[in-house]
Amino acid sequence: MLKEARAAFDEHGIDTSLEDVARRAGVGIGTLYRHFPARDSLLEAVLRDRFDALTEHGRALLREPEERPVLLDWSRSLAEMATTYRGLTGALMGTLRDEKSDLHASCEAMRRTGAALLRREQEAGRVRADVDTAEFLALLHGAAWAGEQAFDGASDRRDKLVALVLDGLAPARSGAAAG
Structure with a gap:
């Protein structure tokens, strides 16, 4: 999921759609939010x-x-x-x-x-x-x-x-x- 998030942030900046990150990772948005409850959580991991x-x-x-x-x-x-x-x-x-x-x-x-x-x-x-x-x-x-x-x-x-x-x-x- 982090690899896909890096790619999305690389392409669209920090305001990239979290739905896009989930789609790239092949998971649902709920799964993304279970791992990263906020955008800052995902950014911090990336x-x-x-x-x-x-x-x-x-x-x-x-x-x-x-x-x-x-x-x-x-x-x-x-x-x-x-x-x-x-x-x-x-x-x-x-x-x-x-x-x-x-x-x-x-x-x-x-x-x-x-x-x-x-x-x-x-x-x-x-x-x-x-x-x-x-x-x-x-x-x-x-x-x-x-x-x-x-x-x-x-x-x-x-x-x-x-x-x-x-x-x-x-x-x-x-x-x-x-x-």
Whole structure:
């Protein structure tokens, strides 16, 4: 059932019809709902591997030498994952705030990893100290969403938008205009 759900979400985004998922899986809608009582339950099952991989990727980056900037690498991975399914960016931002959501725990693990990477870059002086995790993630999801809307999710455009966001988070250079 999960394989068919992935295919449906790949094709139609997160708003795909659950009836379509059931039909693809060769089961009735009641059977689908017995296994996954809500859309978020099905999404969480489909996305858990991706979330866990992104969290682990961030943890591996945290083991890199501290002089190596790693935030852009993780940020691009987050944007890529967020644009895998149309509409996922908005759902992810919503689940970070909704502790009752089935996706909340997975998103929270990613958020903590992103926060640790952000702190590391701030402590190294590569990112402004006044940026908090919520702002950072909102900017990344905004860049991912903009890339998805304006460029059909083209990875080169999405990656450029993410790089522009991180460039904007760099501390002001001496002599640069303050904003």
